[in-house]
Structure formats: C-alpha cells, structure tokens
Amino acid sequence: MKMNKDVTICFRTNAKLQADLKAAAEQQQVNVSALINSLLADYLSARNGSDKRRHTRKDASIPVIINGESASGTVLLTGTIQDVSLGGVRIAIPSQEQATLIINAQVKDFEIVFRLPDGSTRPVSMTCKPSRVSKIGEDLHIGAVFQNGDLQSYFEIQSFLM
Numbered sequence: 001m002k003m004n005k006d007v008t009i010c011f012r013t014n015a016k017l018q019a020d021l022k023a024a025a026e027q028q029q030v031n032v033s034a035l036i037n038s039l040l041a042d043y044l045s046a047r048n049g050s051d052k053r054r055h056t057r058k059d060a061s062i063p064v065i066i067n068g069e070s071a072s073g074t075v076l077l078t079g080t081i082q083d084v085s086l087g088g089v090r091i092a093i094p095s096q097e098q099a100t101l102i103i104n105a106q107v108k109d110f111e112i113v114f115r116l117p118d119g120s121t122r123p124v125s126m127t128c129k130p131s132r133v134s135k136i137g138e139d140l141h142i143g144a145v146f147q148n149g150d151l152q153s154y155f156e157i158q159s160f161l162m
Contacts, residue, residue: 005037021035021036056085056161057083057085057090058083058085058161060081060083060084060117061081061082062080062081062084062114062115062116063078063079063081063115064078064079064080064081064089064091064113064114065078065112065113066091066093066110066111066112067110067111068109068110068111069110075110078093079091079092079093079142080092081112081114082141084157086146086154086157087145087146088128088131088143088144088146089126089128089143089144089146090141090142090143090144091112091144092139092141093139093140093141093142094138094139108129109127109128109129109147110127110128110130111125111126111127111128112125112126112128112144113125116156116157117160118159118160120156120159120160122152124149124153124157125149125150125153126146126147126148126149126153127146127148127149128144128146128147129144129145130144131145
C-alpha cells in the first residue's frame with residue numbers, strides 16, 4: 001500500500017538509538033524513514049484500539065459445549081467462550097488433557113452450543129473450524145472461525161454484539 005508522505009517531521013535522538021534504527025531498517029531492507037513511519041503507524045493503531053480482524057470482538061464468559069468427530073470417535077468437551085464476534089470465537093478449555101483430544105484427534109471442525117447471556121432462551125449452535133491454538137496458563141485457548149450455522153444463530157450473535 002503506497003502512502004502519501006506530504007509532511008516532514010524532525011526530531012532529536014541519541015547515537016545509540018540512531019544506530020539501532022539503522023540496523024533494524026537494514027534488517028528489514030527499508031530506509032530509516034519507512035521503518036519509523038511503520039513503527040508509528042503500528043503504535044497509533046494499537047493505541048486507538050483498532051484491530052486487524054474483520055469483525056469486532058466482545059469479551060465474554062459463556063459456558064460452551066464442544067462436539068467434534070474424528071477418526072477415533074466423538075470428542076465431547078466443555079469450555080468457556082472468552083470472546084465472540086460475527087466471524088468466530090475464542091474458547092478456553094481448562095483441562096489440557098481434554099483439549100489435546102481436539103488437536104491429537106485432528107478434528108477438522110466441531111460444533112459448539114451455547115446460550116448468550118443477554119436473556120435469550122434459544123441456544124446458539126455453530127459449526128467451527130479451529131484456526132489458532134495456544135496455551136495460556138493452565139488453559140488451552142482455541143480460536144475458531146464460524147463455518148456454518150443457522151440464520152437465527154447469526155441473528156442472536158449479532159444482537160448480542162450490539
């Protein structure tokens with residue numbers, strides 16, 4: 001993406017910082033000005049809370065049931081949805097032994113069923129594909145992208161996010 005650079009900013013720094021900037025710029029094969037511009041843009045983007053994700057996320061603590069099929073049989077787990085968006089969820093599974101079933105069984109997709117805390121009595125059911133898995137403390141966190149769900153489930157999630 002080409003950026004219009006129509007303003008000059010000058011600032012003073014020390015020789016060590018200048019040398020470090022030059023070394024970092026050489027490593028990334030850009031000039032120092034482009035490196036500083038990129039660093040400032042990243043900093044301001046993070047500071048303003050902008051997210052590179054397609055959909056905004058909402059923090060949550062929602063109990064969820066996870067059901068997947070693998071070559072070795074059915075995988076049934078419980079966890080907690082940590083955040084939710086129109087595109088997917090992040091689920092924390094407290095027992096690593098259980099969570100490794102999804103990874104080791106190579107479950108390609110799984111179904112989640114949960115009830116949103118906004119007073120809705122209808123459970124939401126979505127088919128998900130795991131996209132990220134990371135260990136945080138004793139929990140295993142799974143980032144999952146929605147693959148399929150009924151229209152009413154999408155409406156329920158959209159209403160929860162507003």
